[in-house]
Amino acid sequence: MRRGAKGEERKRQPSSLVSRPSPLLNVQFNYFSRMKVLMVCLGNICRSPLAQGILEHKVKQKGLDWTVDSAGTGGGHVGLGPDNRSQEVAHAHGIDISAQEARRIRYSDISEFDVIYCMDATNLVNVRDICHSLEEEAKVKLIMEESDPGKKLDVPDPYYGGASGFERVFQLLDRACEAIIENHGDHRQ
Numbered sequence: 001m002r003r004g005a006k007g008e009e010r011k012r013q014p015s016s017l018v019s020r021p022s023p024l025l026n027v028q029f030n031y032f033s034r035m036k037v038l039m040v041c042l043g044n045i046c047r048s049p050l051a052q053g054i055l056e057h058k059v060k061q062k063g064l065d066w067t068v069d070s071a072g073t074g075g076g077h078v079g080l081g082p083d084n085r086s087q088e089v090a091h092a093h094g095i096d097i098s099a100q101e102a103r104r105i106r107y108s109d110i111s112e113f114d115v116i117y118c119m120d121a122t123n124l125v126n127v128r129d130i131c132h133s134l135e136e137e138a139k140v141k142l143i144m145e146e147s148d149p150g151k152k153l154d155v156p157d158p159y160y161g162g163a164s165g166f167e168r169v170f171q172l173l174d175r176a177c178e179a180i181i182e183n184h185g186d187h188r189q
């Protein structure tokens with residue numbers, strides 16, 4: 001028997017498939033004992049490494065058993081670490097993303113991950129383009145829809161701007177990742 005957040009005794013979730021409705025798309029998302037989340041932007045050096053680092057940090061704080069990864073729809077930075085400006089803003093908030101390495105999204109990611117969060121509408125379209133079914137496409141979502149449903153907000157590309165753009169990206173992603181935990185984390189413990 002496990003104890004919940006308020007100390008009450010709770011039965012362990014069965015490791016078999018658990019289904020719950022998405023509050024956003026009104027489709028069923030299926031979770032196994034570990035939720036697997038993929039963060040996606042264009043280069044996988046600015047936004048999605050931050051999204052991965054922030055969600056991993058929150059997952060660890062909550063004691064959840066999730067897998068979080070990130071990838072890019074473009075292949076121009078494969079093998080590189082996160083942009084220095086992303087590393088700096090993460091570090092300023094107590095998060096180390098220096099060990100990450102950019103990779104390009106592949107079709108196997110679509111079945112491998114339970115949910116794929118895109119940073120903006122262009123990446124959403126490009127990831128849905130590699131899906132083979134509507135069921136697969138339903139896994140692909142805009143990350144800001146978790147915290148700001150219905151607004152279709154993008155996380156803006158900070159690559160050609162200054163440090164303030166990276167802080168803005170951090171704040172948006174922190175809000176979205178907090179909502180991801182709130183919306184999907186309760187059934188994990």
Ligand code: 4NP
Pocket residue numbers: 041042043044045046047048076157158159
């Ligand atoms: P990201 O940012 O998609 O958040 O990693 C970018 C990184 C590189 C480029 C554009 C956006 N680029 O044009 O090289």
